[in-house]
Amino acid sequence: MANVIIMEYQLKKLVSHYRKALQIKPDNVAVYDKIAELYYEQGELDKTLEVCQEALQIQPDLVSVPKVLNKMLQTLGFEGEEITAFQNLLQTKLDFESFQMLLSCSETMKTTADAKTWKDAFVLGYNLKQKKQWDEAIAAYMKAIEIEPSLSFSYLTLNYIINYCFSPEPKHLERIIASYHQLIQGRLTSYYAYVVLGDILTKQGKVVEAILAYKSAIDRTIYLNQKITTKYINSPKIDDVSFLIIGMGKAGTSSLYYYLYQHPQIIPATDKELHFFNKNFDLGVDWYLAHFPPLPVGGGFLTGEATPWYLGSYEVEKKVFQLFPQIKLIAILRNPVDRAISQYYMNVKLMKEHRSLEVAMTSEVEILKDIADPTQVIEKYWQTEKGYLWSGLYVYFLEKWMTVFPREQFLILRSEDLSSQTDKTMKQVYNFLEITDYSLSGYPKVNSGSYSKTNNELRKKLSDFFQPHNQKLEDYLGMKFNWE
Structure with missing residues (x-):
């Protein structure tokens, strides 16, 4: 194990040296080649892939970095057209x-x-x-x-x-x-x-x-x-969590979290989704905090996680407040019709759903349409339904959270803005978290799905169902979503 630590230390020093050169000339082909070779020689294959992808996104016709990639893939057992297919995948989104x-x-x-x-x-x-x-x-x-x-x-x-x-x-x-x-x-x-x-x-x-x-x-x-500097290493540390992305699932939380942890002041948790407050609370706060880096006192570094089902989960807001009353909370909301359809197709892919889209959606509309408080659905609902529409009734969940936390601790985002105005939306996020602006060279969509277009009649039925709830959301938050 000691030899591993020594190799890692030497590797970090060399990579740091080359990274400084990239700050001066970001498109230096030879430097990317050196970094990729270093990682490959030390057996850090994940890092080799990251550098190859970084280089290919900056200069897609780069010749030298794919040579490292070819060697790596051949070692792993890839050959011929498989290597070409992998390189094509790497140029877009691995x-x-x-x-x-x-x-x-x-x-x-x-x-x-x-x-x-x-x-x-x-x-x-x-x-x-x-x-x-x-x-x-x-x-x-x-x-x-x-x-x-x-x-x-x-x-x-x-x-x-x-x-x-x-x-x-x-x-x-x-x-x-x-x-x-x-x-x-x-x-x-x-x-x-x-x-x-x-x-x-x-x-x-x-x-x-x-x-x-x-x-x-x-x-x-x-x-x-x-990202780690001497300032980080030498500063006294505290165990804390700076922010939570609390919802909503299939609304862009994976992309948002990915963009966030590229920021030099943000160090990610071990996993994007920890499900502590909705599934693992009995394991204790020490178990939870072990998933996060210790933060320097006043060092400007932040950490957090994104479990998108926190927003609608029972009494999660009280558990969060109990442990982190000052935490910043981010909710990203997508047109609930699109969100429901996306969740349906995700479940089909995971083999958790065998009904047709129309049957699944119509069944849930019939159950939910006459319920006064949709957050209080009876247990029988969950025996047949998957929560496709229920999860899009955002206003009722936000009302619960905002009776516990003050409004100023929330940032509410439109998923559509993250997709179409990514740089502008991320600046909103950085401002909310009180960190410096930071732009990425690209904003890939993470964990996105694809599926056929929904027929107009079903879409109108779902839009009509959500219309009064969406209006209530706009009135409650004082912001327009313009969902159809």
């Missing part, structure tokens, strides 16, 4: 879902023992996951980690399976965690390896050990973070 779809087109091994490269093991895991063969999928992703421990893709999917798809029996968890410890011990792993370790330990009820794992993830993030 999103996890697109990456998995790319791999799913490849031939797959039949067993974990057959997997000789990282790609083989990952593709096998993907195909087993699609078939819901969870034990076998976990074994395949563990093999991918064993072959190449520095890529976060394996850890991300493994974590998704264990947290959201499948709950292994305690004896199986013990076996997984024992193997996992062996795989990552003393190796140059992705920081996310320790997040996964923390999540597995949390599922085992080993909260104290989980906290140590999350703190290890944070330490690694801080150690190699280019």
